[in-house]
Amino acid sequence: MKFVHIADVHLDIPFTTLEKRNLAENRRLEQRNAIKKVIEYIKENNIPYLFICGDLYEQEYIRQTTIDYINRLFETIPNTKIYIVPGNHDPYIKNSYYVKFKWAPNVKIFTSKLEKIEEENICIYGYGFEDFYMKKSEYEDITIEDKGKINILLTHGTLDGSRDDASLYNPIKKSTLRESGFDYIALGHIHKNSYNDEEGQRIVYPGSLISLGFDEQGSHGMILRRN
């Protein structure tokens, strides 16, 4: 099965360091361009699923024009199912675009209530932020019903966090995930990409789609699964 997994796009982030040199707006256009390239790849290669694992935009700064822009992109891939889990920068709150905007019909937005979507050969479980913090979630109680299918979990959170604030951002334990039986855990939140593969279970942070600061060196982009 094929899918594309991205996270932490942070559309319309202020880029305060660049603002002093009048370069912030350029970089915001590069953010738009990066997501456009992802959508074009999906369209050219008929990828059936796109997973966006939180922090798609900045709740405080996002502009209506940017939402219109990405929704128009989503409309260009009507055969691709787009699953979005809200993160701590784009929580599912009352005045958010997730709640008040009419998204393209191929877009599904998860809430903090764990939900399962059954497809032909895969099951997709997802939950996200409903506030700027999430100390607890239901992920420990998930039981996979159909092990014959590919089971995927989408969320935004902190895997085995060690920093003091880790417990505020949906703390998740690798050991609990291992018992859960998911095949692929699609995460967002950590801006550096990382890939963990143990006994066939993959836990993946794609990292931020493009670098969002001088502290985000190294490679950035999307994750593609082809088989």
Ligand SMILES: [Mn+2]
């Ligand atoms: Mn983020």
